[in-house]
Amino acid sequence: MLLRNIEDARALLGSLPGTLVGVGVTAFGRVVPSRLVDDYRALVLRRTADLSILRRCMEVFCLEEEAGSLLGLDGLNSYSLLAHSRTRSYLKGLPDPKILFLYQSYPELEELAREEGWLLIGNRASLRLRLSSRAFFDNLVLEEGLPGLRGGIYPFSSLVQQGYGHWANYLGEKFVLQLPEVRQGGGRGTFFIRSEADYRKVTERLRDGTWRGTTLETISLHEYREGVSVSLVACVTHSGVLVSGLQRQMVDLPLPGSVWENGIFCGHSWGEIEWAPDLQAEAERQAVLIGRRFGREGYRGILGIDFLLDHETGRLYPLEVNPRLTGALPMLSLMHLSRGVVPLEVPHLLEFLGIPYEVEEGLARERYLEPLKGGHLLLFRGSEEEGFREQPLRAGLYERDFRSEGFRWEKEAMQFGGAAPHRQFIVIDGPPVGETAPAGSEDPLFRLCRILFPVPPVGPDGSLIREAEAAARWVRAGIIR
Structure with missing residues (x-):
């Protein structure tokens, strides 16, 4: 059958036997199949303020709602979610086969899936790990003849053994240091070295050979370009x-x-x-x-x-x-x-x-x-010294309130509408609710929520436009005190 349009997509996925289940830390990231598959549902770790919005289009099982705090959980990923007894009990009540739509797979998750008879939608962890390596x-x-930046991968010991001058002679005064063993993504384990002082600071930070709980074996160094x-x-x-x-x-x-x-x-x-x-x-x-x-x-x-x-x-x-x-x-x-x-x-x-x-x-x-046209902006916790508000900001559609020079909540929504969508934004994929210090929030890159915009949130030079920056600061202040 040809896949040409949304109707074709619904027809193809409508032939699916069993139950399709999206699996993730939060529900928003797995929402798309709900527009195409009847009886689609999501399994998620975190209780977030947008669940009532997302439950309008799909059933959501939230482990934090069912079991309370996630603070005692060993790891916060799809495996820890699916290995939990409450999650497994929920899945047992769904029609077979259970088809799990993943962000990515893990070796221990694949073993669990074999035991439970689940079908995983995702590449094998061993393949993913090999293909994602630096x-x-x-x-x-090199082999495909693509444009490449000068640099390479070196033993971690060379970070201390070789000084800034050694690398600057080869890569230039500015270069990028990455930690290949740190695989969380999003910039974690990446440092821009612009001076000898930067190099000393990073070297001191990494002196014990670990970062984000990971033992470091190599470093990746490449030239920096604007x-x-x-x-x-x-x-x-x-x-x-x-x-x-x-x-x-x-x-x-x-x-x-x-x-x-x-x-x-x-x-x-x-x-x-x-x-x-x-x-x-x-x-x-x-x-x-x-x-x-x-x-x-x-x-x-x-x-x-x-x-x-x-x-x-x-x-x-x-x-x-x-x-x-x-x-x-x-x-x-x-x-x-x-x-x-x-x-x-x-x-x-x-x-x-x-x-x-x-x-x-x-x-x-x-x-x-x-x-x-549009955009989405991620908000992070930042400093651990700042605490969470007991009553976080509501998820949904907001519009600029010119009387107060702030913003007002309009309704629960994932889509823009009305006469002036350019004055609107949507708070979704959060904020966290239920605890003053959610599990994992000690990380400065703990995600608070996502803000959706109907227009580009940056200008041609890449800087946040004034309206987007004002919205981001206002939303963050409604979550972090």
Whole structure:
């Protein structure tokens, strides 16, 4: 059957036997299939203020609601959620087969799935870990003839044994230090070295050979270039590689909060500038090469590719590949759905389910490259010295209140509407509720919520527009005291 539009997607997924269940830390990230599959539901760890909104379109089992505090849980990921006795009991009551739609898989989760008879929608953990390694990526860039940044991977001991001058002679006065063993993503384990003083500070911080609870064996050092951080989403299918349009990544935004690392992912913006056709074509060319290589390695489905658009030369450098669902989702897919475009989660699901389908590649390419407008901004806790409010801000649609120079809550919603959507934003994917110090909130990068905007939240230069910055500060003040 051809996959051309939303109706085709519903028909294909409607042939699915059993129960499709989205699994995640929060419910918003797994909402897209609810628009396409009857009786779709989500299993999530955290109790968040948006659950009443999300429950309008899908059933949600929330472990924090069922079991209380998550503070005693060993790890906060899909495995700890699915291994819990209350979650397993809930799943036992659903029709077989149980099909679990994951952000990414873990070795221990795969063993649990074998015991329980679950089908996992996600690439094997061993494959994901190999393909996400810095060494594999550096080799891929070389072997596929992609533009590469000067640098390499070195033993962790060389961080202390070699001084700043040694690396500056090879990479330039500014360079990027990354910790390959730290795999959480979003900029964790990344440091921009701009001077010898920066190098000394980072070396001292890492002297004990651990970071974020991970033992360090190697360091990745590459030259630093000024440019724009951009990305795209690709989907590796049996017949080719589907590619989204380019999107600006917002990184290291000057919002409240103390974070030691650099390159911190803060969201995406669509439509603040029009990407040149030749740039989009080059991004697509590189993405197809990368996707085909991943396909030859046995990979299926969605992956994310981060690029640097060099200010000086205009060259597009691939920086890393994330073999999993990406941070652009579900915002990108919700925008696609609003325009009648099949979200990339659909071919992703079909590839793992083995449901026969074909894509009209020309039509798909044209639709995925259509320009979009909007954005989403992630808010983080920042300083641990700041506590959580007992009554956090409500989730839903807000609009600027010109009388108070603030914002007022309008209604529970995930979509914009009314006469002036440009004055609106949506608080979703949070805020956390139920505890004054949620499990995991000691991390400065603990996510408070996501703010959706109907217009690009940054200007052409990448700086937050005044309205978006005001909204972000106001929302954060409603969660953190």
